[in-house]
Amino acid sequence: MTSHPERVHPAVAALAIAGIAFLLLPVVALVVRAPWTHAASALVSNGGLTALRLSLVVSVWAAVLSVVMGLPMAWVLARGRVPGRAAIRALIVLPIVLPPVVGGIGLLAALGRAGLVGRWLNEVGVRLPFTTPGAIVATTFVSMPLLVLAAESGFRSLDRRLEGAAATLGGSRAYVFRRVTLPMIAPQLAAGATLAWARALGEFGATVTFAGNLAGRTQTLPLAVYQAREADPGAAIVLSLMLVALSLAVLILLRGRLLAR
Secondary structure (H helix, E strand, O other): OOOOOOOOOHHHHHHHHHHHHHHHHHHHHHHHHOOHHHHHHHHHHOOHHHHHHHHHHHHHHHHHHHHHHHHHHHHHHHHOOOOOHHHHHHHHHHHHHOOHHHHHHHHHHHHOOOOOOHHHHHHOOOOOOOOHHHHHHHHHHHHHHHHHHHHHHHHHHOOHHHHHHHHHOOOOHHHHHHHHHHHHOHHHHHHHHHHHHHHHHOOOHHHHHHOOOOOOOOOOHHHHHHHHHHHOHHHHHHHHHHHHHHHHHHHHHHOOHHHOO
């Protein structure tokens, strides 16, 4: 059933306009206050391009790891016969509502050099804190739940009769999953991976706590913004606009898939 536009009450319209203005005001302020005449030099002198490159590397790896580990979790939540499904889902989604700094401290307690698992990794020469792989781990921790939720929604909305028909025609479970299931949930999977990437791109708290703020190694674009804010506020605005532009590109890329049925 197609919904038809309704007449908007003036009071509702006024509140909606006020809300839109409130949300747009910080972005407009960034554009107005940006030092456009020396924006390029501000980027170079404050390590913005290096931080951008590192942010892209870290966020892409976080999205890939989210798909590799999150897809099986989504399938288990949607299809698996497991006890305590609701509790498992709550634990998986926890990083979304957990303060990022708390997540970083938890990662240090688990994967630090004296952590529960980190002590064993340290003995075999694997050190994650304050390294680029550590930044990838931190961003994956906070972004993976978004992929899991999107993929689980895709699995639940899929008409399983299509999979049954493919299996009846002789397709193995692996073949059906690869040729029927994955293509059918591709929109949800793409939206989840994009959201995970965007979340990883903007991550700050867990990264600075677990991986530090080392230029060229762990200083992603949000960390560069925070550091530039103290020494060069104009450069901080330019770096912030880079993140705004990337975020807008993500929203345009999704093309309404977040609201699709």
